[in-house]
Amino acid sequence: MESQKQVKQTPENYIKELRRKTRRVFSTEQKISIVVEGMRAETSVREICRKYGIAESLFYKWNKEFFEAGKQRLSGDEVRQATSDEVLELRKENARLKEALADLMLRTDILKKTMQYLG
Incomplete structure (x- = not known):
């Protein structure tokens, strides 16, 4: 069965699978560091993304998540959870x-x- 799967696999699927297996995984600290570096505006977002090998869309996704989490955390001051x-x-x-x-x-x-x- 395993050999049948390899025979039917197209080059495109092989490349996708290879990319998936070799994809870099960033820790939370790394993501925060990259987003904060972008907020400093010392270098462009394009250069930061090139430096870390990520897509600009991924950077902006992390940026949005970072600000949403901060907003959610700060709103906790207004809406207190019951003990x-x-x-x-x-x-x-x-x-x-x-x-x-x-x-x-x-x-x-x-x-x-x-x-x-x-x-």
Whole structure:
């Protein structure tokens, strides 16, 4: 079976597979370093991409992701996440309110039936 796959493989597919296997993988720190280097504007984006062997589109993708992550992190100051203790307290309060509502609904039904009986 393996030999059949190699026989049917076109040169284009072989090149794609070879590129995929030899593709460079950049760490998060490397990506940040490259983006920050681009933000310094000491050299053009084209030169930076040539230096690291990446496409300009990839640089701009990393740049966008970098700013989106920063924006998301900074917005955390405005929208605070609830702690587990707060969540627990809110769940307890929710259960108490549900019980109170159920009790009031039961009393309302009893009053309605009493009024129908008397009325």
